[in-house]
Amino acid sequence: MKYFRIxxxxxxxxxxxxxxxxxxxxxxxxxxxxxIDKSGDHLECCTQVIVPQNVGSGExxxxxGEKPYTNFITEGKELSTCISxxxxxxxxxxxxxxxxIAVLDEDAASDGIxxxxxxxxxxxxxxxxxxxxxxxxxxxxxxxxxxxLFEIPSINLSKISEGFPESLSGQNVTVLDFINNMxxxxxxxxxxxxxxxxxxxxxxxxxxxxxxxxxxxLDEEDLKGVLWIIGDLKGGDIVLDINNNTLSLRxxxxxxxxxxxxxxxxxxxxxxEIRGDLYLVSDDANMINTIGMDAVVEKLNQSVEKExxxxxxxxxxxxxxxxxxxxxxxxxxxxxxxxxxxxxxxRFKEIRVDISADFSIIETGSIIGSVKK
Amino acid sequence: MLRDYLIKKLNGVFYKRDEPQSQSPLSDExxxxxxxxxxxxxxxxxxxxxxxxxIREFLMGNIRAAVIYIDGLVNTLSVDQTVIKTLMYGTDDNxxxxxxxxxxxxxxxxxxxxxxxxxxxxxxxxxxxxxxxxADGIKEGLIINxxxxxxxxxxxxxxxxVIRGSREGFIENIRTNTALLRRRIKSVSLCVENIKIGRExxxxxxxxxxxxxxxxxxxxxxxxxxxKIDIDGILDSGYLQYFLDDNPKSVFSxxxxxxxxxxxxxxxxxxxxxxxxxGSPFVLTAPMYFGESFQSPEDYYIHSVAATMLRVIRYLxxxxxxLALPAYVALTTFHQELIPTQLLYTMxxxxxxxxxxxxxxxxxxxxxxxxxxxxxxxxPKPVGQAVSIVGALVIGExxxxxxxxxxxxxxxxxxxxxTAFVTPAQANTxxxxxxxxxxxxxxxxxxxxxxxxxxxLIHLMSLKSFGTPYLAPLAPxxxxxxxxxxxxAPVRARLTRPHGLSRKNPIRQKLSD
Numbered sequence: 109m110k111y112f113r114i115x116x117x118x119x120x121x122x123x124x125x126x127x128x129x130x131x132x133x134x135x136x137x138x139x140x141x142x143x144i145d146k147s148g149d150h151l152e153c154c155t156q157v158i159v160p161q162n163v164g165s166g167e168x169x170x171x172x173g174e175k176p177y178t179n180f181i182t183e184g185k186e187l188s189t190c191i192s193x194x195x196x197x198x199x200x201x202x203x204x205x206x207x208x209i210a211v212l213d214e215d216a217a218s219d220g221i222x223x224x225x226x227x228x229x230x231x232x233x234x235x236x237x238x239x240x241x242x243x244x245x246x247x248x249x250x251x252x253x254x255x256x257l258f259e260i261p262s263i264n265l266s267k268i269s270e271g272f273p274e275s276l277s278g279q280n281v282t283v284l285d286f287i288n289n290m291x292x293x294x295x296x297x298x299x300x301x302x303x304x305x306x307x308x309x310x311x312x313x314x315x316x317x318x319x320x321x322x323x324x325x326l327d328e329e330d331l332k333g334v335l336w337i338i339g340d341l342k343g344g345d346i347v348l349d350i351n352n353n354t355l356s357l358r359x360x361x362x363x364x365x366x367x368x369x370x371x372x373x374x375x376x377x378x379x380x381e382i383r384g385d386l387y388l389v390s391d392d393a394n395m396i397n398t399i400g401m402d403a404v405v406e407k408l409n410q411s412v413e414k415e416x417x418x419x420x421x422x423x424x425x426x427x428x429x430x431x432x433x434x435x436x437x438x439x440x441x442x443x444x445x446x447x448x449x450x451x452x453x454x455r456f457k458e459i460r461v462d463i464s465a466d467f468s469i470i471e472t473g474s475i476i477g478s479v480k481k
Numbered sequence: 482m483l484r485d486y487l488i489k490k491l492n493g494v495f496y497k498r499d500e501p502q503s504q505s506p507l508s509d510e511x512x513x514x515x516x517x518x519x520x521x522x523x524x525x526x527x528x529x530x531x532x533x534x535x536i537r538e539f540l541m542g543n544i545r546a547a548v549i550y551i552d553g554l555v556n557t558l559s560v561d562q563t564v565i566k567t568l569m570y571g572t573d574d575n576x577x578x579x580x581x582x583x584x585x586x587x588x589x590x591x592x593x594x595x596x597x598x599x600x601x602x603x604x605x606x607x608x609x610x611x612x613x614x615x616a617d618g619i620k621e622g623l624i625i626n627x628x629x630x631x632x633x634x635x636x637x638x639x640x641x642x643v644i645r646g647s648r649e650g651f652i653e654n655i656r657t658n659t660a661l662l663r664r665r666i667k668s669v670s671l672c673v674e675n676i677k678i679g680r681e682x683x684x685x686x687x688x689x690x691x692x693x694x695x696x697x698x699x700x701x702x703x704x705x706x707x708x709k710i711d712i713d714g715i716l717d718s719g720y721l722q723y724f725l726d727d728n729p730k731s732v733f734s735x736x737x738x739x740x741x742x743x744x745x746x747x748x749x750x751x752x753x754x755x756x757x758x759x760g761s762p763f764v765l766t767a768p769m770y771f772g773e774s775f776q777s778p779e780d781y782y783i784h785s786v787a788a789t790m791l792r793v794i795r796y797l798x799x800x801x802x803x804l805a806l807p808a809y810v811a812l813t814t815f816h817q818e819l820i821p822t823q824l825l826y827t828m829x830x831x832x833x834x835x836x837x838x839x840x841x842x843x844x845x846x847x848x849x850x851x852x853x854x855x856x857x858x859x860x861p862k863p864v865g866q867a868v869s870i871v872g873a874l875v876i877g878e879x880x881x882x883x884x885x886x887x888x889x890x891x892x893x894x895x896x897x898x899x900t901a902f903v904t905p906a907q908a909n910t911x912x913x914x915x916x917x918x919x920x921x922x923x924x925x926x927x928x929x930x931x932x933x934x935x936x937x938l939i940h941l942m943s944l945k946s947f948g949t950p951y952l953a954p955l956a957p958x959x960x961x962x963x964x965x966x967x968x969x970a971p972v973r974a975r976l977t978r979p980h981g982l983s984r985k986n987p988i989r990q991k992l993s994d
Binding site for chain 1: 486813814815817818822823825826827828829830832833834835838839840920921923924926
């Protein structure tokens with residue numbers, strides 16, 4: 109009888125306690141993206157929530173013409189209160205785990221985003237892999253953008269971000285990356301800057317953050333120069349101009365090494381070595397054969413070095429160490445860093461960077477020369 | 482405790498063994514007397530209600546004699562020709578009453594013949610299909626083998642089907658079954674020991690093993706457990722399974738059963754013992770390893786790499802079968818963050834609008850499936866198709882389109898159902914484990930599943946089949962026995978028998994140069 113009682117009580121504990129903290133799928137408002145818009149000291153938050161019924165999946169897809177998402181605009185003092193207000197309208201539990209992106213309005217970014225990052229880090233549902241974007245439009249407009257291939261604009265944005273290493277047009281920055289940059293020694297961050305063209309999302313350069321505040325922008329050309337040094341590049345095309353003929357090359361593999369050199373005379377400079385294998389993808393003027401492979405590679409090296417130097421001089425003027433040179437120096441020699449820490453902003457503007465690019469073209473396609481004579 | 486209490490409740494006041502019971506008419510030993518009339522009187526009295534008992538009196542020379550047999554159990558031709566005819570025509574008038582040895586030696590043309598001197602033995606003989614002969618003036622009787630009853634022919638078994646391998650299956654006749662085994666193992670060491678179990682049924686049970694391979698402790702333990710049985714009847718080997726189990730309370734079967742002689746022969750060659758029960762085409766083998774549930778005879782007949790792949794699939798199916806549904810319930814109600822984003826909203830779309838919680842849906846669907854399965858097995862074959870149509874269309878399609886159940890749930894249930902059939906030896910256990918895990922997953926989510934799995938693992942580790950750990954050779958780990966687990970080594974590399982199964986003869990194959 110004793111065992112009988114124990115068994116029955118155990119079963120009662122199991123069954124009567126119910127399904128604590130369980131939630132059915134249809135009780136969730138799954139948030140895919142949050143947009144932060146600041147007007148004055150009021151925070152306006154745009155939350156993109158999936159409407160599963162309208163997610164088209166083949167013939168049984170939802171009502172045609174209905175969007176598979178809705179955007180909720182909520183206001184409040186804090187990001188967290190804005191988001192929890194979504195359930196006032198939807199009646200469903202706001203589920204943040206699948207949030208992919210956070211889009212920041214330019215004004216909000218300029219005022220400092222640490223406040224939001226803190227929430228994004230602390231909330232136990234949110235992931236650190238949330239991608240950050242800055243926009244000059246309002247986040248609401250971004251969330252209403254056309255995303256023909258992805259149904260949901262947030263997913264479109266996160267895919268754009270995932271594709272950055274192969275497109276040479278930006279750098280994927282997650283909350284974790286941003287926080288890591290903030291914890292480095294006087295390092296700035298680059299966050300992709302998006303805008304809308306014809307109702308579609310377009311990436312145009314990067315927002316430059318000093319600490320948690322946005323201080324400027326880099327256009328696409330300048331960004332390219334920066335990415336050669338900091339980027340983790342796996343693809344993308346380079347167009348090379350030789351005597352008014354263009355040829356284009358695709359990045360195969362890039363290895364860039366950047367390190368500080370502490371001279372015996374006390375001078376500090378940075379060395380950046382970029383090595384890479386490229387594929388020739390178009391050469392209609394047959395430059396490879398007319399001026400020779402070595403000459404093309406030489407031109408290529410010069411052009412990339414020039415590109416890097418141009419953007420370097422611009423970023424130096426901005427005074428934001430987006431490359432993390434300061435952190436490299438600190439890691440190499442903490443004592444030296446401590447000595448120059450206070451004057452780093454000025455030193456950065458003047459720092460010498462030696463760049464050497466050394467590419468090789470490993471494939472020229474399956475034709476020997478261009479057909480046109 | 483709880484078990485004793487339940488047994489007491491379920492069996493009323495008679496649950497104790499030594500309660501009085503009605504005496505069988507043959508409980509006392511009755512000697513065969515010299516007077517045929519007296520003997521036949523006794524037989525007639527006892528069998529007065531048995532219309533199938535035939536008592537035929539005739540003259541053997543000038544001595545009165547009688548044969549007793551059961552119509553239907555004997556080969557009538559054989560009784561007429563080898564017994565009655567030879568005795569009637571082969572004897573002359575001066576036949577002496579004491580000439581029983583002469584009958585055995587000179588007259589009756591039968592391979593199996595036995596002298597008895599009690600009526601009880603005579604009864605036992607003719608009740609199992611032999612002919613019982615008595616004559617006036619002889620204090621002994623003869624049991625002559627004239628068995629010849631209807632039996633099914635040896636054909637393709639329903640379970641353990643293979644593409645490559647023997648198509649023979651055991652049948653209900655014990656002699657045929659032992660012959661099927663003997664035909665595969667033509668060795669004098671192959672022992673076939675007979676025990677009769679069942680007060681009323683007197684069912685023949687044979688323990689078959691290789692004397693020079695199997696451990697003698699195993700055989701004596703099997704015998705000990707079988708002899709202890711005091712029951713009215715054994716109708717199938719399934720009855721014995723409970724008596725042979727080390728832990729009958731466990732949901733896992735600790736004795737393996739098979740319908741194929743080649744499987745049984747393989748197990749005997751490994752050093753296990755087979756128990757053949759008359760009337761059952763399922764032969765028990767013991768001791769059993771858990772891993773045996775994932776073996777198929779085909780594994781040994783095809784390339785070992787292919788066999789290994791199939792084994793992996795079987796193990797995978799086992800886990801999918803017990804885990805798919807609980808995992809689905811746990812994921813959709815507790816751990817939505819673990820579902821890939823795209824999948825999440827597809828699933829949410831399917832689940833939105835369904836009126837029940839995932840757990841209820843899962844429970845409903847599995848129960849419905851079990852009902853369909855049961856109906857499919859029991860229904861007459863022509864009606865069976867109706868069940869499959871109802872199952873596939875009504876339950877599957879319509880439940881989804883009517884918005885009662887989400888489509889992913891139907892997929893999860895189907896996968897669960899199909900994978901359970903990959904390991905038929907554990908099919909019933911799987912269903913039970915699945916329900917337990919399902920409840921745990923609905924109450925505690927992934928934590929519940931983990932707790933459940935750990936519980937199952939601990940239970941499995943505690944099980945022993947005739948002293949051999951159930952999870953051997955994985956726990957306790959024995960590297961040399963891993964050659965026949967998930968990974969199956971080629972025949973040329975399987976040199977030894979499983980550890981401990983054969984202490985006197987562990988080598989199966991000698992390496993040639």
